[in-house]
Amino acid sequence: MPVRPRRSFALAAAVATAAALGATALATTTASAAEVPLSGYELTWGIKQSYRTYVSTYAQGTFTATDGAAQAANNGVFTFTDGTGTYDTTSHALHLTFKGTLTAKSTLHGFVREMSDFQYDSAAGTLTADLVSDGGTKQQDVTLAKVAAPTSQDLKDLGTTLTAAAGTFLGSDSYANAAGDPLSALKPASTTSPSPTPSTTPTQSPTPSATPTQSATPSATSSSSPSASPSDTVSEPATKGDIADGRLTWGVKESFRSYVVGSVAKGKITTSGGATQAAGNGVFTFTGATGSYDTDADTLTAAFDGAVNFKGHEDNGTYGLDLTFTDLKATLDGGTGKLTADVTSLGEKSEDVVLADLKAASTDVTAKDDVITLDDVTTTLTAAGAKAFGGFYQSGAELDPLDLSVALTADATLPTDGASSTTGTGSSGTSGGTGGTDNSGTTGSTSGGVTGSTTGDVSGALASTGSEVPVAALGTAAAVTAAAGAGVVFAMRRRRTQA
Template identity: 60%
Template sequence: MPALTPGRLALAAAVAVTVGSGTLTATSASAADLPLTGYRLTWGIKQSYRSYVTGMAQGTFTAADGASQAANNGEFTFTDGTGSYDSTKHTLRLAFRGTLTIESRAHGFTRELSDLRYDSAAGVLTADLVADGGAKQQDVPLAKVAAPTGPEMTGLATTLTAEAGTFLGSASYAGAAGDPVSVAKPKPAPTPTPTKTPTATPKPTRTATPKPTRTPAPKPTRTPAPKPTKSPAKAPAKPTKSPAEPAAPAKGAIADGTLRWGVKDSFRTYVVTGAAHGRITASGGATQAAGNGPFTFTGATGTYDTTAGTLSAAFKGAVTFKGHENNGTYGLDLTLSDLKASVGRGTGTLTADVTSLGKKSEDVVLADLKARSAALTPKNDVIALDGVTATLTDAGAKAFSGYYPKGTALDPVDLSVALTTTAALPSAGPTAGGTTTAGGTTTAGGTTTAGAVTGSTTGGGGVVGGSLAATGSGVPAGPLGAAAAVTVAAGAGVVLAVRRRRTAM
């Protein structure tokens, strides 16, 4: 990580260093190391991790001993930073007060972070860490910090380390982008100088100058030039394409179609090879691409209207996610089926029936869709909408226990519908068998094994009396509804209930 250079921080050789609102400046030259006091550091670790702890894990953050957390599960601030500034190398070292405790009884983990330190020369953020009551590890590197590009040390990009992944409970955090970090020394805020306000605004009298009289200039007379006579010459050339073969009608019933969607890549990873140690089953006309890829739903029925730019299609198939197995029961047992896509003038919705732990809610609006074009233009009697953006709705966020906020990007949707029975749909690519288990392997049915998971591949029925597996520090890398838990959402009607352990915590 590059050191703070004079060009970046606009520093001359310095003796004294002062920081106000995150700005580093220097005065006359003398000693190399200069004491620093009164700094604060703000860092949120990673927003999706905070959402996981307070959402799916039903846990808490407790900031103490000089640390605090912003409202609405916001970032953490560590205070009373002390250290030194090297005026020859233009680098600084600071240590901050504050302890952060992260706890989840539902997922069985306790983490403690303290003695946060920032070294701009090394470009690293370290802390003392304690996991589940074990021995304290001192000065563990949590994140690499980008060098400032100017005198203000705010919004510096961070990259989580492998040690951070271990501490947070998932190796998938290693190398991931963390929340930005800011280092500042607050000013005393000399705000009592509102004397400038009375001097303001007695001069708006200049706006009454009556110069808008120039607008009625009668120059639009140039518009009636009779040159559009050239357009009718081009019109007769277009009808020559249609008589060759009968095209599908402008509106009617869909003959067939497919929908390709992966829900969310990180969720599939979490279920199969992540903390859930589970499996994914595609059934009823749905298939999954090899290597734990996206799903293809088939047998589309519905209607289209190319003139109005509207399309509504329902698809066959279901996909079931199971994980957090404990003694044959599952804390995560989620099925999506009866998917429907509706698009009008380039925007629309994606809905599904959601079954979780045996409870089913129909037609839940999971995502808002936005196509690349507002037009529906058939080619060879097929309407294809590729790379349609899918964004999590408010109902979808509630359905998946708020682990992802409204507006989170889901996997894109590829939609193809045939307008005639003879139209050829594009290939969905190589597909896997009925079930995907740990390591990306697939089986066509029967019994599957994924790490600690053993059980028959059934549909989407819930398991009564299930419990969360003792995953300890198992933490998802950002799954959509990494839902060993999801609550009943008013308006969404989706139930994904957290199954708490039956063993004593």
């Protein structure tokens, strides 16, 4: 393993670490490097919350912590104990090795992942562990995460970034360079040595944290555009009133559409109730808009007819993925708003799920020839939407943009619809479509060359899917979550385990 150049601790971290050593240890500091032994430390790290959720829920698995390791309640983070190591009083570098073994095991997909001998090196800024996959050969001292330099008075809640090796071990290349759970390496207060008065202390400024920052979820709060004063008479019917007709065009997420009809899910996409899908596994158009508008107040509320259904992972007539969106509704106020839908997954329906925040290019809602048209409206997944999708598609992720146009009068002409109905049934590796009337998308296989089997041997890079779900551990019945990009985890049907 390459050795990285050592970097000094921040002032505050050095003081805190020195305090734990005791006055006697510090008194032995000389001009040359002096390593002081340490003991009794604890490491707390959760790997990544979405990974824990995946293992315990969708993989029907468990975490087992043994040999000094423990897990917090409610599928919480892990603690590794009896940390021993050394502290370099010259460079203020800390190296600790912890006891405890953590095993992740899935009864549904048949994988076993074992981690032990966790080591934290502050100079290198790394967390390493010994790894064993499915009973194979142990890989020693594999760097699981890069650890940010401390910026506070202790080694608490340090940012971590998962490595490519971690992605390979956990089952998905999408983990590489993804933010992991924060890490803490502390000595419990009950066993901490008395704090000494250090005789010499480095004076450099604290090192800035390298913790990756996540983009904030765009706010769905309505703008402060002034509302128009109500009129005593209906003298301008084209300024405020009910919508006569309209359509909404939206693709949900391109990578998800590709996955459903690709070589892993081998599924199909079906539109109904007034909705259609564009050729080439394109976007969806929902019609028959109803609602209201106010161009003076720049507000619009429009609900659309039509349904789109995604099916995949068929096994003897039963689908592991069966997801339907209906009753789509867009609301805008001063250029921002929400997109809601009724979501039915494997027969269970949730109404009015706020899927995305909307942001139009302009704050104005204006009409031309009695038609309001908004193109390329940005759709950003909300916290509620992320929860509806199982938490694997993070809040703030960008979905496909949408276009909408609504007629304000019965004789107004809507713009030409760019989405047209397709034909055919979605099957692995097909292109175009042949036969049938179910408007099913039929384009291509999943990007990244994913291959799979029912035993969980899924391999290949899932390029640009935005997934964080372990692909190698999934198998075809659950890999939809990883390759879909949209992370529609709740659409996974749990297969019954054999007695």
